[in-house]
Amino acid sequence: MGTTKPLELPPQYAPADVEAGLYRRWLERGVFQPRADGEPYVIVIPPPNLTAVLHVGHGLNNIVQDVVIRFERMRGRAAEWLPGTDHAGIATQNVVEKQLAAEGKTRFDVGREAFVERVWAFVRETGDTIIEQLKIIGCSCDWSRTRFTLDPAYSRSVREAFVRLWEEQLIYRGHRVIHWCPHCLTALSDEEAESRETTGKLYYIRYAVAGGPAPFLTVATTRPETLLGDTAVAVSPKDKRHRAFVGKTARLPLTGIAVPIIADAAVDPEVGTGFVKVTPAHDPNDFEIGLRHKLAMPLIMTEDGRMGEDGKREGGSGKRVPAEIAGLDRFEARKKIVKLLEAQGLLEKVEPHQHAVRHCYRCDTVVEPRLSDQWFVKMKPLAERVMKGYKKKEFRIVPERWNATFVNWMEGIRDWNISRQLWWGHRIPVFTCTTCQHQWADRQDPATCPKCGGPVTQDPDVLDTWFSSWLWPFAPFGWPDQTPDLARFYPGHTLVTAPDILFFWVARMLMAGYHFMDQRRPFATVYLTGTVRDTQHRKMSKSLGNGIDPRDVVRLYGTDALRWTLIGGSSLGADVTVDPNDLETTFAPGRNFANKLWNIGRFILSQLPERVPAIHTIDRQQLTLADRWILARLNATARAATAALEQFRLDEAAKTCYDFVWKDLADWYVEAVKPRLGGGGAGVGAGVVPAVLTHAFDTALRLLHPVVPFITEELWQKLPGREGDELLATARWPAPDPRYDDAAAERGFALLQEAITASRSIRAEYQVPPKVKTLFFISAATPEARRTFEDEREVIVLMSGSASAVMEPPPPNVAGGHAVLTDGTAAFVKLEGFIDVSRECRRLTEDLDRLDRQLTALTARLANQNFVARAPADVVAKEREKEQTWRTQRGVLADKLKAL
RNA sequence: GGGCGAAUAGCUCAGCGGUUCAGAGCGCCUGCCUUACACGCAGGAAGUCGGGGGUUCGAAUCCCUCUUCGCCCACCA
Numbered sequence: 001m002g003t004t005k006p007l008e009l010p011p012q013y014a015p016a017d018v019e020a021g022l023y024r025r026w027l028e029r030g031v032f033q034p035r036a037d038g039e040p041y042v043i044v045i046p047p048p049n050l051t052a053v054l055h056v057g058h059g060l061n062n063i064v065q066d067v068v069i070r071f072e073r074m075r076g077r078a079a080e081w082l083p084g085t086d087h088a089g090i091a092t093q094n095v096v097e098k099q100l101a102a103e104g105k106t107r108f109d110v111g112r113e114a115f116v117e118r119v120w121a122f123v124r125e126t127g128d129t130i131i132e133q134l135k136i137i138g139c140s141c142d143w144s145r146t147r148f149t150l151d152p153a154y155s156r157s158v159r160e161a162f163v164r165l166w167e168e169q170l171i172y173r174g175h176r177v178i179h180w181c182p183h184c185l186t187a188l189s190d191e192e193a194e195s196r197e198t199t200g201k202l203y204y205i206r207y208a209v210a211g212g213p214a215p216f217l218t219v220a221t222t223r224p225e226t227l228l229g230d231t232a233v234a235v236s237p238k239d240k241r242h243r244a245f246v247g248k249t250a251r252l253p254l255t256g257i258a259v260p261i262i263a264d265a266a267v268d269p270e271v272g273t274g275f276v277k278v279t280p281a282h283d284p285n286d287f288e289i290g291l292r293h294k295l296a297m298p299l300i301m302t303e304d305g306r307m308g309e310d311g312k313r314e315g316g317s318g319k320r321v322p323a324e325i326a327g328l329d330r331f332e333a334r335k336k337i338v339k340l341l342e343a344q345g346l347l348e349k350v351e352p353h354q355h356a357v358r359h360c361y362r363c364d365t366v367v368e369p370r371l372s373d374q375w376f377v378k379m380k381p382l383a384e385r386v387m388k389g390y391k392k393k394e395f396r397i398v399p400e401r402w403n404a405t406f407v408n409w410m411e412g413i414r415d416w417n418i419s420r421q422l423w424w425g426h427r428i429p430v431f432t433c434t435t436c437q438h439q440w441a442d443r444q445d446p447a448t449c450p451k452c453g454g455p456v457t458q459d460p461d462v463l464d465t466w467f468s469s470w471l472w473p474f475a476p477f478g479w480p481d482q483t484p485d486l487a488r489f490y491p492g493h494t495l496v497t498a499p500d501i502l503f504f505w506v507a508r509m510l511m512a513g514y515h516f517m518d519q520r521r522p523f524a525t526v527y528l529t530g531t532v533r534d535t536q537h538r539k540m541s542k543s544l545g546n547g548i549d550p551r552d553v554v555r556l557y558g559t560d561a562l563r564w565t566l567i568g569g570s571s572l573g574a575d576v577t578v579d580p581n582d583l584e585t586t587f588a589p590g591r592n593f594a595n596k597l598w599n600i601g602r603f604i605l606s607q608l609p610e611r612v613p614a615i616h617t618i619d620r621q622q623l624t625l626a627d628r629w630i631l632a633r634l635n636a637t638a639r640a641a642t643a644a645l646e647q648f649r650l651d652e653a654a655k656t657c658y659d660f661v662w663k664d665l666a667d668w669y670v671e672a673v674k675p676r677l678g679g680g681g682a683g684v685g686a687g688v689v690p691a692v693l694t695h696a697f698d699t700a701l702r703l704l705h706p707v708v709p710f711i712t713e714e715l716w717q718k719l720p721g722r723e724g725d726e727l728l729a730t731a732r733w734p735a736p737d738p739r740y741d742d743a744a745a746e747r748g749f750a751l752l753q754e755a756i757t758a759s760r761s762i763r764a765e766y767q768v769p770p771k772v773k774t775l776f777f778i779s780a781a782t783p784e785a786r787r788t789f790e791d792e793r794e795v796i797v798l799m800s801g802s803a804s805a806v807m808e809p810p811p812p813n814v815a816g817g818h819a820v821l822t823d824g825t826a827a828f829v830k831l832e833g834f835i836d837v838s839r840e841c842r843r844l845t846e847d848l849d850r851l852d853r854q855l856t857a858l859t860a861r862l863a864n865q866n867f868v869a870r871a872p873a874d875v876v877a878k879e880r881e882k883e884q885t886w887r888t889q890r891g892v893l894a895d896k897l898k899a900l
Numbered sequence: 901g902g903g904c905g906a907a908u909a910g911c912u913c914a915g916c917g918g919u920u921c922a923g924a925g926c927g928c929c930u931g932c933c934u935u936a937c938a939c940g941c942a943g944g945a946a947g948u949c950g951g952g953g954g955u956u957c958g959a960a961u962c963c964c965u966c967u968u969c970g971c972c973c974a975c976c977a
Contacts, residue, residue: 011937195974202977220977234977272977285975356974369975401904405972408903412973499972535912537970557939568925569913574905575970577912585911589925592939603936651914655924670936757943764931764943865957 009605013598015558015591019710023135026713031729032140034078041077042492042523043069044472045141046505047086047149050126051095054133055547057498057532057540060566060576064529064650065496066139067567070706071645073140074733080489082476083134083141085127087150089465090184090192090362093424096122112423119424137550138559138709140729145485147476149468150426157475158426158468159443161516166430166441170378171418177280177287178417180370181360182305182330186421187374188360189464190414191503193367195356202353203338204273206346207233208251209261213244217261218348220272222355223282224341225307225333227252228320229300232278233261234289239269253346254322254337264289281311281371297371305368307333330368375419375428375461382511383413389514389521397526398648402499409503416508418464425462432457470508473522480516492523499528527648530575532566537577546580556583557591560708564590567707568654593658594711597704600666601715604693607677612720613687615695620739624676627692629749630669631740633660634696638736641703654707661700668753669696694719699734859883 026032034040043065048058065081073079096119097107107115127148134141147154165171179193180186203224206216219233233250235242245261252259259278266289267276280290280297290297299311300320307328309321325333341347358367387410389395397403419428431446432439435454449456468475473492477485491513497506506526513522531539534546541547553562565587569576578586623631637660644653676689698719701712705728716728862868862883 009936012939013937222977266975268976276977283975283977285977288975353977355976404903408973502972531971533970574913579912585926588939592925592937595937595939599937599940601936606936655914659924666936667941671941760942761944863957 009598009602011599011602013558013595013711015560015594015710016555018714019136019138019554019559022710022713023138026140026727026729027143029727029730031073031727032081033142033144034080035076035730036078038076038078040080040488041069041072041494042080042082042489043494043496044082044476044492044523045084046495046497046501047084047147047469047472048130049088049091050085050123050130051088051091052542053126053129054550055532055540055542056550056553056562056566056578057547059137059550059562060532061496061498061529062134062139063137063563063566064527065494066137066709067563067650067706068494068496068645068648070140070709070729071733073729074702074705074731076732078488079140080145081139081141082145082147082489083131083139083143084147084149084472084476085123085130086469087123087148087425087465089420089422089425089462090186091465092119092123093422094184094362096424107423115423133550136554136559137562140709145476149465149472153478154468154471154475155426157471157479158463159429160480161471161475161512162429162463162467163441163443164516165377170381171441172376172378173373174376174415174417175371175373177282177284177369177371178374179358179367180303180372181363181365182301182303182368183363183365184360184422185303187372187417187419188367189417189466192361193358194361195358198355198357200353200355200357202272202351203341204348204350205253205277205341206348207253207275207277209245210249210251210258212248212261217242217245217250217275218273219275219277221277222353223334224337225330226279226282226300227277227337228255228307228322228325229279229282229298230257230259230277231280231290231295231297232259232293234264234267234276234278235261235274236267236269237263237265239267239274241269242274245275253341253344254325255319257319260293262289262293264292282369284369287371299371301330301368301370303370305330305365374417375430375459376415376417377467379413379415379511382515383410383507385514385519386410386507386510389510394521395510395524395526397528399528402502402526402528406502406507410507416464418467419459419461420464421460422462425465426468428459428461428463430459432459466504466508469505470512471516473509473513474517490517490522491520494525494527495523496527496529498531500531502528525648532576532578535577535579535581537575540578540580548578548580548583553583553587557587558594558710560594560711561587561590564593564654564708567650568658569651590708593662594708596662596666597701597708597711597715600661600670600697601718603670604697605718608690608694608720609687611687612690612694614721615691618688618691622688623692624688625745625748625752626669626672627688628740628742628745630664630692630696632742632746633664634699635736635738635740637664638699638703638734642733645706650707654704657700657703657707661704665696665700668749669693694721701728702731702734705729705731 045065046061048054054062069079069081093107096115099122100106100110100115100118110118131143131146149158162171179188179190181188200222202220202222204218204220205224205227206218208216217233219227221227230252233245235245243263246263248261249258250261251257262278266285267274276286278286278289278295280287280295281299282301287297289295298320300307300309302308302311307321307325307330309319309326325336328336338347338350359365360367387407390407390410397406429443429445430439430441433449433452433454433456436449436452438449438451440450445458446456448454471479473495474486474490477483477489479486479490495506495509509522513520533539538544538546550562565578566576568590569578637656640656641653644650644656670693673689673693698716698721701716701719705712705716709729713728716722716731862880
């Protein structure tokens with residue numbers, strides 16, 4: 001035992017005084033690194049973006065992982081929690097570009113090399129902060145293996161993956177309409193272009209028709225500006241109304257360009273006017289139509305979303321984009337064109353229109369569909385392998401409800417656009433010979449063309465950030481090299497993340513894992529956490545300003561309080577609501593619990609003798625009812641907590657332990673045992689209470705450690721009986737000792753609790769002064785029960801024998817409350833000097849009525865053949881038993897009523 | 901237009917293979933600074949489990965439907 005004198009411990013736990021020191025100690029002792037022996041248990045952290053410091057939303061995620069990994073570590077697994085950070089291409093580049101903008105510069109002013117250098121500087125800074133934050137909230141990551149997705153070694157993995165896919169012909173160059181962000185100046189994947197319901201306008205525009213059944217036709221569009229890029233008007237082949245138009249020529253307004261009227265099955269005659277303007281370069285559907293009909297595909301916008309001939313700001317013939325419109329922002333152009341159309345009488349009408357508009361997931365700019373050349377990954381073969389594994393249950397998703405979403409996406413998988421027109425990221429390793437046009441992907445930067453020896457150029461683009469993070473389960477361990485780490489830590493076990501990156505990341509990690517790692521899954525369980533929201537149910541985010549910095553919470557309430565709230569506040573996968581404006585309400589319960597633990601510890605330590613016998617040396621004959629009860633409860637708690645953790649029901653595990661500590665241990669056992677601790681320190685059984693107390697508390701600390709690691713470690717260090725300088729972080733997870741299972745003690749003690757609660761209740765109701773003694777009669781009180789409680793501070797005196805016998809004849813001048821216990825024994829509280837018979841009668845009558853109602857229902861149920869036949873046997877038996885009990889109770893109650 | 905989730909005490913949420921299920925924390929009320937803890941102790945009030953219908957001996961718990969929120973997916977002009 002340490003030298004700390006328990007009584008000198010302050011009455012309030014001060015997390016700030018101990019947390020940093022404890023964390024350092026864990027680090028120094030290397031407990032976060034996987035032990036050399038033992039079955040591995042691997043979690044890879046979802047590498048945070050380096051764009052901003054973490055908020056409590058990220059905290060939930062990481063704390064969940066920490067609880068799981070600490071639990072497994074204590075169970076003896078070689079626990080590897082791999083930490084790291086993500087370079088987050090667009091996101092990070094955006095932030096730095098914003099910084100530049102504040103200086104009045106763009107990245108083009110700075111130049112590629114200097115720009116990337118600047119991003120590195122930024123990233124190093126936030127990276128450090130984020131790692132620091134993870135440490136502050138107690139994350140037990142294996143920092144010795146920290147990775148960054150742009151580390152040289154990692155980059156090599158990324159390149160290897162790309163080249164392999166290239167060699168397998170799973171990467172191809174696609175010329176098609178993709179989502180383009182005019183602000184970020186890059187292509188986006190389908191997932192990165194988020195659709196949002198928007199109320200826009202539907203414009204009905206007349207196109208003149210030469211030689212048709214009518215002088216003009218009307219198209220409907222939400223984007224009038226794109227008419228400059230129209231190369232056809234399409235109708236449905238099934239559309240009888242418009243059949244006569246097919247083959248004729250329409251003239252685009254403003255420019256007068258002649259375009260054919262064609263029939264295409266993609267057109268739905270029911271929608272709009274039945275005429276569809278076809279803009280192949282700025283609409284994915286129109287692009288498909290364009291391909292089928294071999295239409296021209298002129299770009300009429302520049303990359304930054306301005307109107308421009310051939311996609312350029314200057315030049316061009318000026319035929320497509322009139323001079324007065326060229327150079328205008330697309331939304332300005334829209335207004336202008338609408339005005340022009342109106343002036344020419346070509347705007348038939350404008351209607352409000354609900355539709356989904358895609359936005360850039362990083363900068364929120366309205367995405368522009370744009371024809372361009374990009375690199376794609378063929379996803380079908382990759383997805384199929386994952387689905388095979390899914391069907392064979394090689395991995396699972398919890399909570400299960402996400403399965404449908406997952407399967408739906410996988411089955412409707414579309415090819416993945418992986419090229420980004422950015423500077424921050426992994427440069428695409430595709431090289432082209434400027435002489436012979438040979439194009440290939442290479443693991444090294446080639447000096448010359450391997451075919452003709454000519455000069456080569458590298459593709460200027462970088463890879464989608466997810467193209468690196470999808471390798472996260474194995475690239476950090478050295479892949480493609482067959483390292484010992486890779487052999488040991490792949491496949492992993494559990495992946496914990498937020499559901500919003502299920503497609504971005506989780507699905508693709510599964511694909512990469514199966515594909516690159518010998519058909520083996522990357523992890524067995526995907527645990528999708530809930531989202532942290534504010535009281536208005538808005539997602540916690542920096543941009544909304546409702547983010548809570550975990551460091552603030554830690555400073556005010558301690559890390560354990562933060563963890564307690566986040567873990568205890570959410571059941572599996574459910575959202576957690578926290579109020580950024582009321583941290584006290586949100587986090588005080590956790591702080592209070594930590595303080596409770598602290599004070600239980602303080603009390604126990606102050607009561608322990610010099611030497612505390614180990615629990616297994618205690619003769620079980622010497623255990624009182626209370627001792628046996630708390631030990632039985634301890635077993636039950638350990639079992640429940642373990643089972644809950646195994647099933648990722650972390651909140652349940654936490655609450656189970658909480659109830660044990662606060663309700664069972666502190667409120668009952670410690671109180672019951674106080675008289676035994678007092679002066680009688682010597683003699684037979686003297687060591688029993690210290691031994692039981694120490695054992696129970698020690699076990700509780702172990703069970704709680706994954707959730708509240710700091711306070712538990714701090715207290716555990718002060719407990720006697722540890723081996724050397726052992727740390728709780730690596731201490732053994734408690735295994736229930738079946739010898740202490742004791743149903744009889746649990747029942748017996750429950751009865752006593754009931755009796756005492758009833759007594760207190762009555763005393764409180766009648767406002768009995770503390771000095772007035774309570775006489776408590778329990779017909780079934782055993783000598784053991786009496787021994788347990790006869791010195792109880794409430795001065796309850798337990799008497800064996802029938803209560804009615806004792807009360808008959810009713811002592812004059814004495815009345816009291818009553819209580820009926822579930823085993824049918826009656827308990828009377830005799831309150832000296834207090835009389836209220838009428839009130840007693842009322843209570844008794846009410847109880848009797850209630851009991852009668854219950855009894856009637858129960859009897860009916862038992863008489864019902866359906867019930868007896870259907871319900872499980874033990875349930876029926878229990879109900880029968882209950883009926884007996886209640887009948888006895890009823891009899892006793894009726895007697896009491898008569899007696900009054 | 902599809903799919904999913906949520907609606908239970910004033911607040912935040914558990915409970916949802918039907919039979920001690922009407923619960924917890926906070927808040928509130930009444931007593932207590934009882935020598936571990938007022939970040940505490942004891943006692944207490946409080947909900948027709950969103951509305952309606954159905955299945956059943958019995959339903960917060962299963963089915964249908966409606967209402968209100970939230971999320972995801974979808975190329976519909």
